[in-house]
Amino acid sequence: MAEDYRELRQAAERIAREAGELLLGHYGRVEAREKGPSDLVTEADLASQRLIAGRLAEAFPGHTLLAEEEGVTPDPDRPWRWIVDPLDGTVNFAHRYPIWTVSIGLEHRGMLVAGAIYAPLTGTMWSAGLGGGATVDGQPARVSTADRLRNCLISAAFPTRFGPDAPRQLALMGRYSDGTHSVRRSGSTAWNLAQLASGGCDVTFGTHVNPWDVAAGVLIVREAGGRVTGLDGGEYDLYRPEILASNGPVHDEAAQAAREAIAASAS
Template sequence: MHPLVNVAVQAARAAGQIILRHAHQTDRLTVTSKGKSDFVSEVDRAAEAEIVRTIRRFYPDHAILGEEGGAMGEAETVWIVDPLDGTTNFLHGIPHYAVSIGITHRGKLAHGVIYDPNSNDLYTASAGGGAQCNARRIRVSRTESLERSLIGTGAPFRDEERVRRYLPQLGAVLEETAGIRRAGAAALDLAWVARGRLDGFWEMDLQPWDIAAGVLLVREAGGTVTELFGRSEVMDTGNVLAGNLRIHAALAARLEALRSTPAALPSDTDPG
């Protein structure tokens, strides 16, 4: 395992311990709102602080981009940290959330770690080195048709305009697949695509810390990840389309058919 991945694993497990310590007393936590349906708890902050401490102990000169702490430092190597992806699930006692740590070098995804503290599943990937879950190689599913596929998604909850664009997509995919799951933690959704539990996944308006590790996991597991609307690099927009090769292509074609429906697409002036 690469030294950077070793440190990321150590940091993710330490954060996971903090999260689990508070999982059964969420009613006592201080929770604030960052926006509509977007919450942060003292656990998010404590978990991120522990991750940052671990990184700084081994790599004090590296830069960090944290969901809670923002950008810290400048360097060729950047750690992209989501200390608790799925905070709303956590606060409601739903055991579906994860710690996500992605690492870029000179702007390219290099390593990724996603840790599910409830199942103790540890996902790791390095560029060119494949993807693993609990140290065993994982691959995307072999499902070949949308009709037999199970697809993950996430609803854009931050504003009504994005919801208006999303609903036609949801209807179009729902018509063609065996089912859709909206589990509430994009990092785990992408890890599950890499593992073959989900055949595909799409979501709009995600942040770098939501997807950095997961994007690399899917690609290293033999899958495909692109920008949902084909406009740019997925890390720049946060509009994600992922899956095995056949399902990705089929989803892309299905969503492409919506281009004649303005409500389903972002406007030219919309950065998200």
């Protein structure tokens, strides 16, 4: 099975790297505009997506695409679906805050089978193929061995528009900050998942994520030995907005903490 997806994984890596080089050429040279309240886009996002879409269409003309920008939606009759965030961390990019990535995942008949996350500023590439393990810069990637939540560093994908959901967000932040090694908010969900896959953090969660934010990262975390569910610990659905990912051993404890926080925020 690992061999089946090798070419697809390599294509994701190659195209993510090319898009990353394009983004580096725009870094510090573009202005952002709002496509919605507090939701930024730049010409770099659009140029990156167009490049990725073109390369994928050339290499895999029978496949379809789901992507963040320009209303790109997939053909439901095509079983191979690329799920792309051409620039995850646009707000960071626009402010020259140095955490942003390119994320390219591939789904086949509802199953994630290949993915790559590229961080252009460091040249770091995470990737995975179903059954073939995960790598970071070509070396095996593995999640951490932390076995209790109190020993964990946690990363959060808080929504940009925090206010409408403030009670729940603050409850989660408070619960995960209490008795742990603290919480980090990077501004890039793909980055959070990549860090989890290579041991940089032990748990990551999000409440308002999109498929393109997480498709590649979910597969990479799984192939690195981690676990992915809904925020409450239930079955994971790529097309729902909540996610909880961990190294595995702390997952049940992390899910219980999330359930407690959400219940407290609603009372």
